[in-house]
Amino acid sequence: MKSVIRVEVPPQSYDIAIAPGSLDDIGVWMSRLKLGKKVLLVSNPAIFRRYGERAIGALKLVGYQVSHCTLPAGERYKTLKSIQKIHDAALQNRLERSSTMVALGGGVIGDMTGFAAATWLRGINVVQVPTSLLAMVDAAIGGKTGVNHPQGKNLIGAFHQPRFVLIDPHVLQTLPPRELRAGMAEVIKYGVIWDAELFAKLESTKRLDQRRYLDEELLSFILSCSCQAKADVVSQDEKEAGLRAILNYGHTIGHAVESLTGYKVVNHGEAVAIGMVAAGQIAVELQMWTSPEAERQKALIEKAGLPTQLPPGLDIDAIIDTLQTDKKVKDGKVRFILPTQIGEVTITDQVPADVIRQVLSDKL
Amino acid sequence: MKSVIRVEVPPQSYDIAIAPGSLDDIGVWMSRLKLGKKVLLVSNPAIFRRYGERAIGALKLVGYQVSHCTLPAGERYKTLKSIQKIHDAALQNRLERSSTMVALGGGVIGDMTGFAAATWLRGINVVQVPTSLLAMVDAAIGGKTGVNHPQGKNLIGAFHQPRFVLIDPHVLQTLPPRELRAGMAEVIKYGVIWDAELFAKLESTKRLDQRRYLDEELLSFILSCSCQAKADVVSQDEKEAGLRAILNYGHTIGHAVESLTGYKVVNHGEAVAIGMVAAGQIAVELQMWTSPEAERQKALIEKAGLPTQLPPGLDIDAIIDTLQTDKKVKDGKVRFILPTQIGEVTITDQVPADVIRQVLSDKL
Incomplete structure (x- = not known):
């Protein structure tokens, strides 16, 4: 195909x-x-x-x-x-x-x-x-x-x-299995931010953590949906003036985690997986997303063999400080992409630091 | 003003x-x-x-x-x-x-x-x-x-x-006088490639080699004409798909001279001055430009206190070899901007290497 x-x-x-x-x-x-x-x-x-x-x-x-x-x-x-x-x-x-x-x-x-x-x-x-x-x-x-x-x-x-x-x-x-799983984090991301059908398809698949569990047809579906999602978003906002920022879902905290662990402990996809769980939890805390949907996301991430918790020993203050150097900062405010329902997200810079701190400390 | x-x-x-x-x-x-x-x-x-x-x-x-x-x-x-x-x-x-x-x-x-x-x-x-x-x-x-x-x-x-x-x-x-003269090379360039009126104005000015000979009004005229020429060209061809290349008049050989002398002997404007004289001479050899107009260009460059000859000791083969690494090379052919009359140039990649060699050896 x-x-x-x-x-x-x-x-x-x-x-x-x-x-x-x-x-x-x-x-x-x-x-x-x-x-x-x-x-x-x-x-x-x-x-x-x-x-x-x-x-x-x-x-x-x-x-x-x-x-x-x-x-x-x-x-x-x-x-x-x-x-x-x-x-x-x-x-x-x-x-x-x-x-x-x-x-x-x-x-x-x-x-x-x-x-x-x-x-x-x-x-x-x-x-x-x-x-x-x-x-x-x-x-x-x-x-x-x-x-x-x-x-x-x-x-x-x-x-x-x-x-x-x-x-x-x-x-x-x-492709080494760990690399495949890293890619699956971005695939799941498209399910959460853009394509509920893709999310459902992934949920209905028994295993997502190794190439051999993905048949040719499913793989083509995953690739097509994901590339189409990215193409749709980029076509509407090439230079990230607005909409394109949604592709950074999971990346705000993800980048900080990668950076603070020297790009050695977790790979990019794993960092995004952790970042998505964190963003999901922040959205729940802010009553923007339902707890059951956040759980569905977490379960899917786990099924793909991806981490859902911070690597041990990471200093939470250091994470919050690192967020300030993110490209997505505007007027000193950190921008978050938060889910509102499976297939839809919103962009906000109104996440209080104490909510970030609380989610990172207690819920992750 | x-x-x-x-x-x-x-x-x-x-x-x-x-x-x-x-x-x-x-x-x-x-x-x-x-x-x-x-x-x-x-x-x-x-x-x-x-x-x-x-x-x-x-x-x-x-x-x-x-x-x-x-x-x-x-x-x-x-x-x-x-x-x-x-x-x-x-x-x-x-x-x-x-x-x-x-x-x-x-x-x-x-x-x-x-x-x-x-x-x-x-x-x-x-x-x-x-x-x-x-x-x-x-x-x-x-x-x-x-x-x-x-x-x-x-x-x-x-x-x-x-x-x-x-x-x-x-x-x-x-601004140190040598720097002023370097800028004057680009001003003269606009006269040759785009603005015959600017060229004539420069010709009618007694001295161009020091700031104190340029009155406020003349300086404003020079700046306005030059910036307007550049703005006109860039507005028509931002990414140098075609027309914009004319701004490289004098730069093909100029860049090679700068590069081979380690950016120490001549400055950019001086290199462009030498490059313009060379390009003018090439145009004359190819019977695209008249000898009297080439002489007028050379006289103007001299009046601005700019060099019209290659720095001593420069190897001509090295210049020709360096031309090949120029950004303006296409399919291995060096692109030249050559004057056809004061205020007009044409773009060509049909300059035989032996003509370049001859001009650099005998006429410069």
Whole structure:
């Protein structure tokens, strides 16, 4: 089953193609875009070993001149230093304004390649080929690119939309289970913020914690619904003037947890899972959401094998302080996305600090 | 005499205000824009000593919370490392998405502050307050921001339009004469590529090489014509899909000369002056431009006290090789902007390497 989803961001809208086995057709898909001849493929060593040659072969087949560079895997390498390495490769291979960087990898590779493309020659093409569930349903779509500042995640970055996103679900067969679960956190997020039908489907599935429990059809459904949700939101609000902020559901506290544990204890999806439980509980405390629905969310998160509690030893004052450095802060007020019912959320900066503190202390 | 020029770049068009003494009114000018309360003023130590407190005072007067950071002056500090320093100041002062960076300085400060703003929280506001003639008529307008790569000028960057450009011609009184002449190179450029009336006015002026020979009225005329030319071109082609490339007149060879001499021997304006003479000579060789008009250009450049010959000892093969790494290269072909008559240029990638070589060897 093949599906194509459009992201409407004039002047340069683009497609997300979800097609099993499509990695071997990447050249054909890209050739429709009439890009320049030069391609720089960016990946990490493990992904490159597994899929690099296939992708390069498929690109060369249609006439691209392909060079590549690999960067170490992991959030802690998502730095300006890595961007410089991509830039060095771009220079060495004499990339031009019409050239394209292809990001083959997870969210970290996608974010960095996107940012390197955004800032090379003041912006060249980027094509996203996500290989993790997290990147497929989230990072690869929507043009948010960037790296971490030593004191905060994604503080350095730019909006730079890809020219195309190619999703080959087959590559998920080799994704480590913990990575699959991390992606499932974002899938659940779309269920809570946008798509009650997706939420119900996930609830009716027996297990969500490993790839082998997800049949081909369910996986396609999950990918399509999630990408469609993201595309809908981004198409309505590309630069996060309003609506798009709802995609940060679970991310406000999630980012603080990731940052304070040095990106080592929990991964991004796990942090978002914890953040969603916290946001859900805050919404309940503020009487914006019913306790039974919050419980349903928590149960779904648990079924996906994701954490629902703060990692031990985390200082709650430190979390609250870290929230102040979040990109979402406006006039010193932290912005929260809170559920009002399954499939709907609201944006508010009116969450009292003591409610945050109480939820983090007692309810998590 | 006060003039306001509009740069039409939807969705966020902006004004260039040219107004003597306006540095003391910067807060009032900015308050019309309804920006967030926080401002980070970025400057270099010398400019900050001279104008920093006045600017900060004028900003505080209308209620802004102002912090500042200074970076060493000079093209060789235009690096990612300097950008990190601005980012650190942004973090320390908890700048938000609605906050503004104000660039108070020459082209280097403007380019870096613009790029730091483009990449902080995926893009915050920037206001340009250029203090050199070069920055006033060129760098501050049009949204080109960036830093140098060790192997090439401005290879790292982004398009990020300012929200406002404030030009106070009074600050030119303290500009070193060599800097004034550098700016005059860009003014002459506008005469050649866009505005024959400006060219004629410059020709009819006795001396152009020092501030004291330019009366208030002539200076206003020069600034208005130059900013209008730049605004016209940028409004028609913001992202350099076509027309905007004409602003690179003199820059193709100019950049190579700057780069090969390590940004130490000639400054940007001097390099552009040399590049314009070279481009003019290439146009004459290709029978696209008349020799008398090329001579008029050369005479004007000389009158402005600018160089018309390559610095001694420069290797011509190295220049030709460096041209290949220029951002303007497309499919391996170097793009030149060549005059066809005073006030008009054309864009071509059909300049044979041997013509470039011959002009650089014999005619320069």
